[in-house]
Amino acid sequence: MSARDEVTIAVLGGGTVGTSIVELLEANAADLRERVGAPLRLTGVAVRDASRSRPGIPDALLTDDPMALARSGADVVVEVMGGIETARECILAAMAAGSSVVTANKALLAEDGAALYRAAREHGVDLYFEASVAGAIPLLRPLRESLAGDRVRKVMGIVNGTTNYMLTKMDEEGVEYDAVFAEADALGYLEADPSLDVDGHDAAAKAAILAELAFHTRVTIDDVFVEGIANVTADDMAAAREMGFVIKLLAIAEVVEASADGEAGVIVRVHPAMVPKTHPLAAVRESFNAVFVEAQAAGEMMFYGRGAGGHPTASAVLGDVVAAARNRLSGGLGPGESTYSGLPVLPVGRARTEYYVNLDVADKSGVLANIASAFADEGVSIQVVHQEGHGEDAGLIVRTHAATDAALQATVDRLRGLDSVRTVVGVMRVEGEE
Amino acid sequence: MSARDEVTIAVLGGGTVGTSIVELLEANAADLRERVGAPLRLTGVAVRDASRSRPGIPDALLTDDPMALARSGADVVVEVMGGIETARECILAAMAAGSSVVTANKALLAEDGAALYRAAREHGVDLYFEASVAGAIPLLRPLRESLAGDRVRKVMGIVNGTTNYMLTKMDEEGVEYDAVFAEADALGYLEADPSLDVDGHDAAAKAAILAELAFHTRVTIDDVFVEGIANVTADDMAAAREMGFVIKLLAIAEVVEASADGEAGVIVRVHPAMVPKTHPLAAVRESFNAVFVEAQAAGEMMFYGRGAGGHPTASAVLGDVVAAARNRLSGGLGPGESTYSGLPVLPVGRARTEYYVNLDVADKSGVLANIASAFADEGVSIQVVHQEGHGEDAGLIVRTHAATDAALQATVDRLRGLDSVRTVVGVMRVEGEE
Numbered sequence: 001m002s003a004r005d006e007v008t009i010a011v012l013g014g015g016t017v018g019t020s021i022v023e024l025l026e027a028n029a030a031d032l033r034e035r036v037g038a039p040l041r042l043t044g045v046a047v048r049d050a051s052r053s054r055p056g057i058p059d060a061l062l063t064d065d066p067m068a069l070a071r072s073g074a075d076v077v078v079e080v081m082g083g084i085e086t087a088r089e090c091i092l093a094a095m096a097a098g099s100s101v102v103t104a105n106k107a108l109l110a111e112d113g114a115a116l117y118r119a120a121r122e123h124g125v126d127l128y129f130e131a132s133v134a135g136a137i138p139l140l141r142p143l144r145e146s147l148a149g150d151r152v153r154k155v156m157g158i159v160n161g162t163t164n165y166m167l168t169k170m171d172e173e174g175v176e177y178d179a180v181f182a183e184a185d186a187l188g189y190l191e192a193d194p195s196l197d198v199d200g201h202d203a204a205a206k207a208a209i210l211a212e213l214a215f216h217t218r219v220t221i222d223d224v225f226v227e228g229i230a231n232v233t234a235d236d237m238a239a240a241r242e243m244g245f246v247i248k249l250l251a252i253a254e255v256v257e258a259s260a261d262g263e264a265g266v267i268v269r270v271h272p273a274m275v276p277k278t279h280p281l282a283a284v285r286e287s288f289n290a291v292f293v294e295a296q297a298a299g300e301m302m303f304y305g306r307g308a309g310g311h312p313t314a315s316a317v318l319g320d321v322v323a324a325a326r327n328r329l330s331g332g333l334g335p336g337e338s339t340y341s342g343l344p345v346l347p348v349g350r351a352r353t354e355y356y357v358n359l360d361v362a363d364k365s366g367v368l369a370n371i372a373s374a375f376a377d378e379g380v381s382i383q384v385v386h387q388e389g390h391g392e393d394a395g396l397i398v399r400t401h402a403a404t405d406a407a408l409q410a411t412v413d414r415l416r417g418l419d420s421v422r423t424v425v426g427v428m429r430v431e432g433e434e
Numbered sequence: 435m436s437a438r439d440e441v442t443i444a445v446l447g448g449g450t451v452g453t454s455i456v457e458l459l460e461a462n463a464a465d466l467r468e469r470v471g472a473p474l475r476l477t478g479v480a481v482r483d484a485s486r487s488r489p490g491i492p493d494a495l496l497t498d499d500p501m502a503l504a505r506s507g508a509d510v511v512v513e514v515m516g517g518i519e520t521a522r523e524c525i526l527a528a529m530a531a532g533s534s535v536v537t538a539n540k541a542l543l544a545e546d547g548a549a550l551y552r553a554a555r556e557h558g559v560d561l562y563f564e565a566s567v568a569g570a571i572p573l574l575r576p577l578r579e580s581l582a583g584d585r586v587r588k589v590m591g592i593v594n595g596t597t598n599y600m601l602t603k604m605d606e607e608g609v610e611y612d613a614v615f616a617e618a619d620a621l622g623y624l625e626a627d628p629s630l631d632v633d634g635h636d637a638a639a640k641a642a643i644l645a646e647l648a649f650h651t652r653v654t655i656d657d658v659f660v661e662g663i664a665n666v667t668a669d670d671m672a673a674a675r676e677m678g679f680v681i682k683l684l685a686i687a688e689v690v691e692a693s694a695d696g697e698a699g700v701i702v703r704v705h706p707a708m709v710p711k712t713h714p715l716a717a718v719r720e721s722f723n724a725v726f727v728e729a730q731a732a733g734e735m736m737f738y739g740r741g742a743g744g745h746p747t748a749s750a751v752l753g754d755v756v757a758a759a760r761n762r763l764s765g766g767l768g769p770g771e772s773t774y775s776g777l778p779v780l781p782v783g784r785a786r787t788e789y790y791v792n793l794d795v796a797d798k799s800g801v802l803a804n805i806a807s808a809f810a811d812e813g814v815s816i817q818v819v820h821q822e823g824h825g826e827d828a829g830l831i832v833r834t835h836a837a838t839d840a841a842l843q844a845t846v847d848r849l850r851g852l853d854s855v856r857t858v859v860g861v862m863r864v865e866g867e868e
Binding site for chain 2: 138
C-alpha cells in the first residue's frame with residue numbers, strides 16, 4: 001500500500017459522456033473519496049474546441065490536445081472520444097506513460113483490443129471497458145470476474161438500443177421501417193453513420209467483445225456474421241406476432257462442440273430473429289438493453305438496463321475508474337487479456353437454429369410435396385406448415401426444427417429454384433425456444 | 435507479483451454446495467489455472483462424518499475438524515457450512531492464519547458481518563460473499579464495484595426461491611397456502627426450519643446484506659422489518675390478479691431523504707406486495723430470483739437468475755475464489771467494508787407505499803362516507819374504491835395513493851374501530867408502480 005494522497009484522472013472526450021463523467025466526479029466527490037480511499041482529482045479534459053467554456057468544467061482544465069493529456073501521466077486516463085486511430089494512439093501513449101485506462105470505445109476494442117491488452121500488460125497498468133457494451137448494465141465485470149469459475153456456453157442479447165426502439169415501434173404501432181427510421185433520425189437516436197445501428201455493426205462490435213470475454217479466445221468484429229434490420233417489414237412483425245413471437249435484433253455468441261459437421265469453436269452472429277413472447281428478451285422494449293447468459297453451473301441469467309445515454313454510460317465508466325484507482329492505491333491489478341482457450345471462430349453455417357420461411361407459391365397440385373422435398377433433401381425437418389389464402393394469393397409459412405444454418409440456407413436456395421415457388425417472401429431465424 | 439506455483443484452497447462444508455465446489459474445482463481445473471495464473475490445489479474438505487467416502491473427493495482430504503482446516507493457512511478458505519457460531523469461529527481463525535475467506539453464509543453476514551470485515555482488515559485478507567445473496571446471480575460484485583461511481587437509491591428483489599415457488603403455484607393454480615406449503619416440503623424446497631423461508635427471515639438476511647453494500651452503512655438483520663407469506667390466501671391472489679397484479683415476497687432497501695417526517699436514512703423491509711403484471715419482477719416465476727436496482731446515474735437495472743442450488747451457488751463461490759486467488763498472486767486486495775455514510779436505519783413507518791385494503795362492510799347508508807373519512811383523517815388519499823356484492827356480503831376494495839406506511843397503518847387501525855367495518859379482510863402494500 002502506498003500512502004497516496006490523491007488519484008489523478010484525465011478525461012479524453014468532451015461529448016455527452018465526457019461531460020457526464022466530469023459532472024459525476026464533482027457531484028459524487030465525497031462518496032468517491034470514501035470508496036477509493038483517496039480523493040479523485042480531475043487533471044484535464046480534452047475537447048474538440050477548448051476555447052468554448054463548458055458548464056461545470058474549469059476553463060483551465062480544458063485542452064484541445066488529447067495526446068498531450070494522454071501522455072501527462074495521470075493515474076487513470078478515461079477515453080470517451082470514440083473513433084479508432086486517435087483513440088488508439090492516445091490509449092497506447094497513456095499506458096506507455098504508466099496510466100491505467102478506462103475506455104468505452106467498443107469499435108476500437110472490437111477491432112484491435114489485443115493491442116490494448118498487450119500494452120497494458122507491458123506497462124503493468126489496468127484496462128477496463130465496462131461501458132463499451134450495454135452501457136450502464138454491469139455485464140463485463142460479471143463475465144470477467146463473477147463467472148470466472150464457471151463455463152459460459154452462450155450469450156444472447158439486445159445490445160443496440162436504437163434498433164430495439166425501432167423494432168418496438170414497428171411491432172406495437174405497425175409502422176413500416178422507413179417511417180420508424182425517419183422518426184429515430186429526428187429524435188437523434190441514430191449514430192452519425194446510421195448504418196452502424198441498422199446494419200448491425202454496432203451490435204457486432206459488442207458481440208465480439210462479449211464473445212472474447214465469455215469464451216477466452218480472440219474475437220474481432222471481422223469474425224462476426226452480421227445481418228441488419230433494414231429488410232424487416234411490418235408484415236414480418238405482424239406474422240411473427242400472430243405466431244406468438246416478436247422480432248428482435250440479437251447479438252449471439254455461443255460455443256459449438258466438435259461434431260460430424262466439424263471442429264469445436266465459437267460462433268458470433270448478429271441478426272434479426274423471432275423470439276417467443278414468453279422469453280424474457282421479448283419483454284425488453286424501447287431503447288433498453290438486456291443480455292442473457294447461459295453458464296454450465298450457474299444456469300441462465302439475465303442482465304437488464306439502459307444501454308446508452310450520458311449518465312448511464314458515465315456510471316459504468318466511473319465504476320471502472322474506482323476499480324482502477326483502488327488498484328493504484330493497493331498495488332493490485334485487474335484482470336488482463338484471457339484468450340488461452342484459442343477456440344477458432346466458426347462460420348455461421350455451423351450454428352443450429354430454427355427457421356421461419358414465408359413463401360408465395362403457385363396454387364397447383366403437388367406444390368406442398370415439392371416444397372417438403374426441398375427441406376428433406378437438405379436434411380431439414382419441418383415443424384409446422386401453415387397455408388394462407390388460395391388461388392393467386394396462396395402463401396405458405398414453414399417453421400423448421402433446429403438444423404445447421406448451412407443446411408437451412410441451402411434449403412432456401414433450393415426453394416428459390418422451384419417452379420412452384422413464386423417468391424421467398426421472408427426468411428427469419430428463430431431463437432430462444434425451450 | 436510473487437512467483438507462486440499454486441494457490442491452495444480449503445473447503446469447510448461437505449453438503450450440496452461444498453460437494454459441487456469440489457466437483458467444479460476438478461472439472462474446470464485447466465480453465466481455473468489459466469484464469470488465476472496458477473493451479474488451484476484443494477488441501478482439505480471439512481465434513482460432518484469424515485469416515486464416509488464422497489465420490490470425487492480423495493479420502494485423504496476429508497476431515498471432520500473444520501477448525502483445524504480453517505487454521506491450516508490455505509490461501510483461500512471457503513466456508514459453506516452454514517450456521518452461525520462455528521462458522522464465525524472458523525472464519526475468524528482462518529483470517530488470523532492469513533487466509534482470504536469466501537463465504538455463502540448470509541445468516542452470519544447479516545448478524546455480524548462487521549466482525550468479519552474487521553478481521554479481514556486486521557489481517558490484510560479478502561472477504562468475498564457473492565453466493566450469500568441470490569445464488570448464482572452476479573449481484574454483490576456489481577453493487578460493490580460496477581456501481582461504485584454511482585448512487586444506489588433502491589434495491590428491490592425476489593431473493594427467496596422457495597416462497598416465490600409457493601406464490602407462483604398459488605397464483606397459477608389457485609392452490610391454498612397450506613397445500614403449497616406441504617408440496618414445497620415434500621419437494622425438499624424448505625429450509626430445515628421452514629420459518630426461515632415462509633416468515634421472511636432468509637430474505638431479511640439478504641436484504642440486510644444488500645442494504646449495507648448499496649448504501650454504505652451498517653445494517654444487520656435486526657434492522658429489517660419482516661412480514662412473511664403465511665397470511666396470503668388464494669383469494670388475495672385472485673383479487674390481485676383481477677386488478678392486474680401478482681403477489682410477490684419482496685426484499686426492499688431504499689434511501690429516504692430528510693423530510694417533515696424526519697431525518698434521512700435507509701429503510702429495509704421484507705413483505706408480500708402486489709406488483710403490477712407489467713413490472714419485470716412480476717414475470718419472475720418458480721424458484722428464480724431477480725433483483726431490481728435503481729441508481730441515480732445508471733437508472734434501472736435488473737439481475738435475474740437462479741437463486742439457489744448446489745451448482746449455481748458453487749459457481750458464485752468459485753468466481754470469488756478466482757478473485758481471491760488472483761489477489762494472492764498480484765498482492766492486491768478486494769474491496770473491504772464500506773459503511774462510511776453512517777445513514778441510520780429508519781422504521782418502516784417512514785417508507786412511502788400504496789396500500790390495497792379489502793374490507794367486509796355492513797350494508798347501510800353512510801358506510802362509504804365513514805370509511806373515506808378514516809382515510810382522510812390520516813391524510814391518506816384514495817385512488818380507487820371498488821364495491822363488491824350487496825347486503826350481507828358487501829365488500830369494499832380500496833387502493834390508496836402513496837403515503838407513509840405509518841399513516842397507512844394508522845388508517846387500518848381506524849378502520850378496525852369502525853362499526854360499519856365488519857372485518858379488515860386483507861391489507862397489502864403495492865410496489866413497482868410507475
